[in-house]
Amino acid sequence: MEISEEAYSKITEYCNKGDMLLEEGKKNLAYAQYQKALDLIPNPKVYYEAATWIYVALGDIYISFQDYEKARDCFYNAMNCPNGTTNPYVLLRLGETLVETHDEENAREYLLRAYMIVGDDIFLEEEEKYYSLVKDIIKTNDE
Numbered sequence: 218m219e220i221s222e223e224a225y226s227k228i229t230e231y232c233n234k235g236d237m238l239l240e241e242g243k244k245n246l247a248y249a250q251y252q253k254a255l256d257l258i259p260n261p262k263v264y265y266e267a268a269t270w271i272y273v274a275l276g277d278i279y280i281s282f283q284d285y286e287k288a289r290d291c292f293y294n295a296m297n298c299p300n301g302t303t304n305p306y307v308l309l310r311l312g313e314t315l316v317e318t319h320d321e322e323n324a325r326e327y328l329l330r331a332y333m334i335v336g337d338d339i340f341l342e343e344e345e346k347y348y349s350l351v352k353d354i355i356k357t358n359d360e
Contacts, residue, residue, distance in 0.1 A: 218265060235249075248275065251275050276289075286314075288317075289311065295307045303334065
């Protein structure tokens with residue numbers, strides 16, 4: 218499904234503003250911009266590719282607020298959007314939020330999926346606890 222050119226232009230504008238505000242450390246203001254962008258996407262939002270990256274941005278902001286339940290919901294939404302199930306970043310972040318919400322069984326699944334797409338590099342800038350959850354599975358399969 219496609220979004221009108223006018224709406225897409227506004228979505229891009231709001232997201233760019235959100236990105237700039239985020240770089241300045243103004244998370245609440247950035248959140249508001251991303252939410253405005255998301256509001257312009259017709260329902261069901263998960264049909265639109267633009268929703269994928271907006272949900273990711275919102276999820277990252279929720280992680281920075283340590284609101285892992287809302288972050289998890291954003292990453293589940295992103296995963297259900299176009300290309301979400303094959304996006305290693307979405308899978309990684311979903312797995313991380315599942316760890317933080319005490320759902321380690323499902324967390325392993327998504328962290329392992331992220332690993333299977335891009336390998337160990339996906340964990341380089343992440344806390345060790347996330348890689349620790351899957352490294353035994355990875356090493357067993359490599360042997």
